[in-house]
Amino acid sequence: MIVTASLLLSHLTSEVSKDSLRQTLTHLSTYPTRNTNTPELEKAAEWVASEFKKIPGLRVELMRYDVKKGRRVVADKSVVQVVATLPGESDKKIIVGGHLDTINLTGDPLTAIAPGINDDGSGVALTLECARILSQKRWRNTLVFVAFSGEEQGLFGSGALAERAQKESWKIEAMLNNDTVGASQGPGKLKDKKRVRLYSEESTDHNSRELARFIEWETRGKVKGFSPWLVFRKDRFQRGGDHTPFNIKGFNAVRFVEAIEYLTHQHTDKDTLEGIDFDYLANVVRLNLISLSSFASAADAPTNVRYDAKQAHDTIVRWNSQPGVSYRVYWRESSSSVWQGMVEAGEKNEVTIKGKNKDDHVFAVGAVGGVPISAG
Ligand SMILES: [Zn+2]
Numbered sequence: 224m225i226v227t228a229s230l231l232l233s234h235l236t237s238e239v240s241k242d243s244l245r246q247t248l249t250h251l252s253t254y255p256t257r258n259t260n261t262p263e264l265e266k267a268a269e270w271v272a273s274e275f276k277k278i279p280g281l282r283v284e285l286m287r288y289d290v291k292k293g294r295r296v297v298a299d300k301s302v303v304q305v306v307a308t309l310p311g312e313s314d315k316k317i318i319v320g321g322h323l324d325t326i327n328l329t330g331d332p333l334t335a336i337a338p339g340i341n342d343d344g345s346g347v348a349l350t351l352e353c354a355r356i357l358s359q360k361r362w363r364n365t366l367v368f369v370a371f372s373g374e375e376q377g378l379f380g381s382g383a384l385a386e387r388a389q390k391e392s393w394k395i396e397a398m399l400n401n402d403t404v405g406a407s408q409g410p411g412k413l414k415d416k417k418r419v420r421l422y423s424e425e426s427t428d429h430n431s432r433e434l435a436r437f438i439e440w441e442t443r444g445k446v447k448g449f450s451p452w453l454v455f456r457k458d459r460f461q462r463g464g465d466h467t468p469f470n471i472k473g474f475n476a477v478r479f480v481e482a483i484e485y486l487t488h489q490h491t492d493k494d495t496l497e498g499i500d501f502d503y504l505a506n507v508v509r510l511n512l513i514s515l516s517s518f519a520s521a522a523d524a525p526t527n528v529r530y531d532a533k534q535a536h537d538t539i540v541r542w543n544s545q546p547g548v549s550y551r552v553y554w555r556e557s558s559s560s561v562w563q564g565m566v567e568a569g570e571k572n573e574v575t576i577k578g579k580n581k582d583d584h585v586f587a588v589g590a591v592g593g594v595p596i597s598a599g
Contacts, residue, residue, distance in 0.1 A: 231360075235516055236446065236509045238356045241501040244508070247274070247348035248340055248405075252496050256337040257325040259290070259373045260297050264324055268303045271323060271370045274351055275307040278358045281368070282308045288373075288383035295376045297332055304372040304380040309358055311365040316388075317518045318398040318476075319353055319511060320369030321346015322380065322465055328490040336492040341485075341499060343374070345405030349508050356512060362519035364396065371465050374402075375490075381465035385472045397434050397518045397594065398476035399511060400466035403489070406481050407503040415482035416500070418452040419507050422466075422478040425457055428597065430475040431466075433587075437594045438477065438514045440553070440562040445513055449506040452482060453560060475594065479507060521593030522548040525572075528588045528596045530581050538581040540598050542588045544572035549591045552576065554584050562587075 250270065254263045268285060275283045284306045290296050304323065325339025326332070338344075347370050354368040373379030381400075388395060407416040423435035432455065439451050458464055458478060466476035481503070488494050523545060531539035540552055550568040554576060555561065568574045568588070576586065581598075589595030 232445065232513060232516065235356055235512045239352060239505045239508045239512070241505050243355065244348045244352055244501055244504055247351055248344050248496055248499060251344040251347065252338060252340060256327065256335065257323055257339060258327075258332055258337055259302055259324045259376055259379075260300070260332050264372055265303055267323055268305050268370065268372065271305045271347065271351070275305065275354060275368065278354055280309055280358045281354060282310065284308070286384070288380065290373060290376065290379050295326070295332065302372050302380065304384070305370040306384065307354060307368040309354070309362070309366040309368070311362045311519065313364050315364040315394045315396050315523075316367050317364055317396050317515055318367045318369060318469075319350055319401070319515055320371055320465060321350050321401045322372065322374035323347050323370040324372045324374055324380075325494075326375035326490050327492060338492065338495050340496050341405045341494050342403045342489050343401075345403060345499065345504055346401035349401050349404060349504065349511060352508050353511055353515060357515060357519070364519045364521065366515065366519055374465055378463060378465055378468050382468040385468035385474065388469070388474065389472045395469070395474040396521065397514070398466060398469045398474055399514065400464050400476060400478040401507065401511065402464045402478060403480050403484060404507040405499045405504040406485060407483070407500040408498070409483035409485050410487060413483045416503055417448055418450055418482045419510065420454050420480050420482055421451040422454050422456055422458050422480065424470045425455075430594075431470050431477055433597070434475040434594050435477045436561060437589070438510070440565075441517045442510050442513045446506050446509045449510070451479070451510055455560065479511070517592040518594070520591075522590040524590055524593050524596050525550060525588050528598045530586070530598050536578060536580050538576045538579055538584065538586060539573065540576065540586050540588060541573045544570065546570070550588055551591055551595070553587045553589070553595050554579050557583055557585055
């Protein structure tokens, strides 16, 4: 079992193609702007949809929603974004996406050049690449790949999809937003090729925080010289992204963003192909692939995860299990931000962890590949 899983994982991560990422971004460079107010956004969305349609198994939708005239919106408008679904055996959904729209804050919204190759062409290229690779297999859970629009106007596209998800009672295990994930070089000597920041919603026990912590665990040591850098904040100072509307609706969502942003190039005509480090972007794709394949394979989470009430230096953790589902128990010291150990529990519904006291450790239980639930 484990051998198969690791073979699959190395297959997935070796499939990442810098050429394919480059082709996407080279095409996106042909639009002078992809500002949500312009017809170019529509054209780019149709192109992304046509790329998704080349991938066998995907159901591709041009989703429309309305925006009202207001801040950064020049007139009432119907806006399009792309939603591609790879149906699984279950209706549990895993969402990954980036935003297709761009903005140039130094010029006219309709005419200013806004290439947005890193922000967020990189996230769109990553999403297409994940779709291409993950569609080679059928998964237990349903994968949803999204090229959002209206992000730069106020997260309108992700807001519309999160609202629809709530109305249609989507069961979302995880939503991974990738926004500005293509560069390792900032101004001057600022550089970081080894990490991508992973933001998660405030409050220690928020589901988004547990999702981020689990992504760190599942990907640890699996992409050579590269790892997520957990940031326990919902986003950067006074800024936002497409994960936030999902968190607001009660879903688990996190954001990847490169470690060092070139802030003076962002939202100008300088956000071009030259700024992209394809080795870096490919590594962010790999972290997403490992996480997505893990969530896409996971059975339902255990319920009623609890401690045995007795005072003891060994800790007994129990949960309600489902037949045929294998579980894992994770532990960390209460002051550690990351999981420090894991025990395979197989199909059991109880495990004793020797020498780890529940007074000073946190324990959680998950179905293999699924975000664990903390014991209480
Ligand atoms: Zn962005």
